[in-house]
Amino acid sequence: MPEPTELVISSRRIHDGRICNLREDTVELSNGRTALREIVEHDPVVAVVPLDENGDVILVRQYRLAAEEALLEVPAGLVDPGEALEAAAQRELREETGYRAANLRRLAGFFVSPGFCTEFIHVYLATGLSESPLDGDEDEDIRVERMPLVEAVRLVEEGAIKDAKSVVGILMASDRSSR
Amino acid sequence: MPEPTELVISSRRIHDGRICNLREDTVELSNGRTALREIVEHDPVVAVVPLDENGDVILVRQYRLAAEEALLEVPAGLVDPGEALEAAAQRELREETGYRAANLRRLAGFFVSPGFCTEFIHVYLATGLSESPLDGDEDEDIRVERMPLVEAVRLVEEGAIKDAKSVVGILMASDRSSR
Numbered sequence: 001m002p003e004p005t006e007l008v009i010s011s012r013r014i015h016d017g018r019i020c021n022l023r024e025d026t027v028e029l030s031n032g033r034t035a036l037r038e039i040v041e042h043d044p045v046v047a048v049v050p051l052d053e054n055g056d057v058i059l060v061r062q063y064r065l066a067a068e069e070a071l072l073e074v075p076a077g078l079v080d081p082g083e084a085l086e087a088a089a090q091r092e093l094r095e096e097t098g099y100r101a102a103n104l105r106r107l108a109g110f111f112v113s114p115g116f117c118t119e120f121i122h123v124y125l126a127t128g129l130s131e132s133p134l135d136g137d138e139d140e141d142i143r144v145e146r147m148p149l150v151e152a153v154r155l156v157e158e159g160a161i162k163d164a165k166s167v168v169g170i171l172m173a174s175d176r177s178s179r
Numbered sequence: 180m181p182e183p184t185e186l187v188i189s190s191r192r193i194h195d196g197r198i199c200n201l202r203e204d205t206v207e208l209s210n211g212r213t214a215l216r217e218i219v220e221h222d223p224v225v226a227v228v229p230l231d232e233n234g235d236v237i238l239v240r241q242y243r244l245a246a247e248e249a250l251l252e253v254p255a256g257l258v259d260p261g262e263a264l265e266a267a268a269q270r271e272l273r274e275e276t277g278y279r280a281a282n283l284r285r286l287a288g289f290f291v292s293p294g295f296c297t298e299f300i301h302v303y304l305a306t307g308l309s310e311s312p313l314d315g316d317e318d319e320d321i322r323v324e325r326m327p328l329v330e331a332v333r334l335v336e337e338g339a340i341k342d343a344k345s346v347v348g349i350l351m352a353s354d355r356s357s358r
Binding site: 003004005006008014015017018019020022024025027029030031033035036037038039040042045061062063064065066067070071073108109110111112113114115116117118119121138139141142143156159162163164167168171172175 | 182183184185187193194196197198199201203204206208209210212214215216217218219221224240241242243244245246249250252287288289290291292293294295296297298300317318320321322335338341342343346347350351354
């Protein structure tokens with residue numbers, strides 16, 4: 001049995017923005033029907049789980065308007081056009097926490113919500129940390145918080161850490177470091 | 180030190196769609212600067228990890244236009260307006276797999292991408308499965324696939340299962356069932 005597919009018949013652009021675009025595609029399904037699909041276009045993202053030599057993870061707290069609250073997350077940001085993933089991971093880590101990593105190891109990669117959004121997040125474990133600050137985005141107000149990885153896992157399980165990249169990154173970092 | 184916040188000064192609606200809306204807010208940061216924030220509004224979602232008495236997980240494969248490929252995922256869907264989360268979880272499970280669950284246990288909840296999107300996914304573990312089909316959405320072409328939970332964990336680690344709700348759900352279901 002062939003894989004299910006959808007053939008795009010027409011596409012209408014609704015918005016071209018700064019961090020996302022929106023279009024509406026008309027598709028033909030494998031059963032012959034047609035359907036509308038709203039697609040939010042979003043550049044890829046890198047997220048970093050920075051783990052120091054004491055087993056502490058370095059997290060960032062910032063207000064998230066979409067969540068209507070301040071969230072505690074792993075450092076992350078958009079990959080610049082043409083930028084290599086590992087270079088983007090080092091840059092975001094330096095901008096948001098002031099550290100650079102001697103070692104980056106890929107933990108996971110995932111679509112955040114593939115039913116409508118193209119955003120894909122690449123998650124790295126960063127170790128061998130040393131201070132190396134880099135000025136970040138003036139539009140961001142970010143506070144650094146450090147805690148044992150096991151405490152971060154507890155916050156994930158309690159639902160206090162609650163965004164996809166941080167949940168995935170912290171759970172996978174914990175799995176790796178316990179093997 | 181107070182939590183960082185952002186005060187919305189003005190808001191412009193760009194699109195009101197079927198599964199998402201888009202607006203652009205102007206905010207005042209705690210440092211006094213103003214910034215623009217594009218916000219995609221999306222209703223909450225329930226995702227279900229259905230685990231049968233043999234330790235097999237029931238997954239669904241469907242084409243995802245935003246990912247430009249067919250993905251293997253846990254069953255999931257939008258919560259209808261006014262619908263309770265557990266009722267939505269049972270409905271989506273029946274529509275997409277033909278099973279209902281005697282037991283639902285909450286595993287996690289997370290924002291998919293809180294930098295710009297309001298979507299929050301509630302993830303449940305479903306056990307005590309029995310056949311109870313319910314007609315689903317005619318706009319969807321969904322294939323059911325069953326495999327041992329340990330095999331699904333392997334596919335997550337290899338990156339073959341690669342969407343946020345499925346990665347989180349399968350990792351947390353595996354953690355729970357190994358304790």
